[in-house]
Amino acid sequence: KAGVTQTPRYLIKTRGQQVTLSCSPISGHRSVSWYQQTPGQGLQFLFEYFSETQRNKGNFPGRFSGRQFSNSRSEMNVSTLELGDSALYLCASSREGGTSQPQHFGDGTRLSIL
């Protein structure tokens, strides 16, 4: 069974631009969560989607947004990029996003802002 797939693996952008990252969950998984990982803040929750609806959101500015499609694939978008947005962005999927279900992660998209 294929794991969580994230594309692209690496991205370089400049300040002020916007970026879209993609995530394909494990087949049969309907919940997708997004996390940001930085050396200073560690792993922080961005948001979670289930059945095309955002059910949960972390403490990030509105520049960070996402969506989920009917096939459970998800995208996240960051607008007006700032230097501090440089990070590894991780996507995780689980069957239904239940509070006692394990999440399985992709290998992330490394975003660098110049």
Add this chain to the structure above:
Amino acid sequence: GESVGLHLPTLSVQEGDNSIINCAYSNSASDYFIWYKQESGKGPQFIIDIRSNMDKRQGQRVTVLLNKTVKHLSLQIAATQPGDSAVYFCAENAGGTSYGKLTFGQGTILTVHP
């Protein structure tokens, strides 16, 4: 609470030793816990999970212990191997409406010497 990874704790062991990695969690309402292993350039990999109605769970070469009284979680790795070298994270879910939201600890760097 939010992860505050800065200077990660480190654990250095010899191949064949048993390793114990500790984690203090912050939310007394958390009722589900996961241990992840993250190798360089990869996303977190699921190791083992435990629900709050249990105090011990065993997997292959790994055991997780949960002490809810002092809000402490530990991961024991038996017969540690060089391939176990990685950063280990504990993560918690607060239950209720925390769909798809994991709060991560800061991580511990495990180094196994041959």
